[in-house]
Amino acid sequence: MRIALDVMGTDYGPKELVLGAVMAVKEYNCDVVLVGDEEIIRKLLKEYKAEDNPHLSVQHASEVIGMREHPGIAVKTKKDASIVVATDLLRNKKCDALVSSGSTGAAVAAALFHLGRIRGVGRPAIATPIPSLTGTTVLLDSGAKVDAKPEHMLQSAIMGSVFAELMLDIKNPRVGLLNIGEEEIKGNEQALATYPLLKKEKQINFIGNVEGRDINKGTVDVVVCDGFVGNVVLKTAEGLATAILTMVKEAIMGGGLMAKFGGLLIRPALRGLKKKLNPDAYGGALLLGVRAPFFICHGSSKANAIKNAIGAAVDGVERNICNRIAENIAKQTKADKVVGSLK
């Protein structure tokens, strides 16, 4: 199995990504194709004493898409951008899955224009696993499509269910619609129109509306929302987690000698917690609805996160997630057509 890794366009430069790949081929049964500036990559491979590793190869790409470029325009004009070249490896079946930690917008655009959607999928959705009090919750869409239509939200629910089942081993995952109240009559136009679609869809275990406070509680497995809302929620959670851990540290340091001593004693326990809350543990979010497993990592991912994302990509290929999504979407669109013809 071969995983394409776009090593360019990230916050810390290619070194963390190349190191992540070196670590990954030791741990997982896969090859990694490093896509980006060949000279830089070969230098780094030498540095990590991996220039002769048969599981690592290099695919040169002369261009990079920056975080501030218009994604749609950039992937159409920069034919030799690393994310475009990496996506082409998927399309041409030279690789089985892709991992990127460059611009999310560019990754989504490259997947749409250069790889293509699974038949019947209206819009892909980004599924992000987040830690809860009892395990992991999947939030989607976390930013692929803003102003999503109710039909897109329904397909997010179906794809998110498959993700939770196959990738997180959750049986019959509980699906909730993110809303401002539990009652069916609550919500904006989008939520009000989505609720009945989720309610009648037989492929999912819909438990009704959920609220923001339920995301981390462990009472729901798949949280469905619009890409705008999902992105704001994720970034709010990220900022708040950092702020609270900073406040805990400040409270301890400002709390006198005893508190400082206590802080030293609890440090190992807190380090474990920090690890648990760290998005690096899972490695990346998965773009669902495109023709191959397409992982999008945080721009600030370190080597360990990249290694984990490659591991998740291997899982995605082995568990055949795209086929399962294709099957379930086919069932849904077929059922919708039957209903349509009966009208």
Place this chain on the structure above:
Amino acid sequence: MRIALDVMGTDYGPKELVLGAVMAVKEYNCDVVLVGDEEIIRKLLKEYKAEDNPHLSVQHASEVIGMREHPGIAVKTKKDASIVVATDLLRNKKCDALVSSGSTGAAVAAALFHLGRIRGVGRPAIATPIPSLTGTTVLLDSGAKVDAKPEHMLQSAIMGSVFAELMLDIKNPRVGLLNIGEEEIKGNEQALATYPLLKKEKQINFIGNVEGRDINKGTVDVVVCDGFVGNVVLKTAEGLATAILTMVKEAIMGGGLMAKFGGLLIRPALRGLKKKLNPDAYGGALLLGVRAPFFICHGSSKANAIKNAIGAAVDGVERNICNRIAENIAKQTKADKVVGSLK
């Protein structure tokens, strides 16, 4: 000065609210009119040895609006509901401000139908103060109006600025539009249409788009968003803060003897932090855009939160917040009319 306090329809029943009022009249220079079931209130006043306190009076209301009732229908049909009777005290100038911790929807509906908007205000917005790393950020709208129009978001920005300046003593508050990226071209239709309105409004100090992770950072004072997004964000933050503090506790308790001992030593410092993160510190959110200060507290508010909300209501009346909002909204609508007539 007289504050109307709706003591019904809350999670813990009227006792926390009556106690909050008893505490408030000792601390602030105000009278409180307790609105609700007279028999229950008089019994509680006796219990708190406050039955003869000249600063406390009772206004009987025979009905209550529950959390699950349809707000609009309920405030129109239940003429003797506590929130309706309390709102009527404002309209008839028998009270200067109102505090409620019953159903938010019912409070907003009562304010709209029984008190009325400030001239020129399209829709009221709920402003919620939240703790940041450097002080306090105001998030609005946190739930009064979903599917807000760009004009509503502009007015939220103007009203939120007045709130930050008058109630939180922030000079020239920095206003940000909650979005999924910093660039002007980012966002859903609503955000894209709102950005230029905020950019050209001279009354506010617009600093551009902000992201979810900026809310708690202290780099923005007023965060403007739609009521759906604001509500989801607030509840997510609430749930996550609880989850993280639980995880910190579990990590310490599960971390061996040294960690447990350390946990004991840092307990006082963490208690201070919990207090800082507790929404009770400010007491409530303010419904901006209606004719009198109208405070909406969490349904689970304890006596201390109610006392603080009454204190904030006294502040709101003394600092004349509704007049200032009326002036600034008049400036904005007048400017818009001039622009309109020039077209």
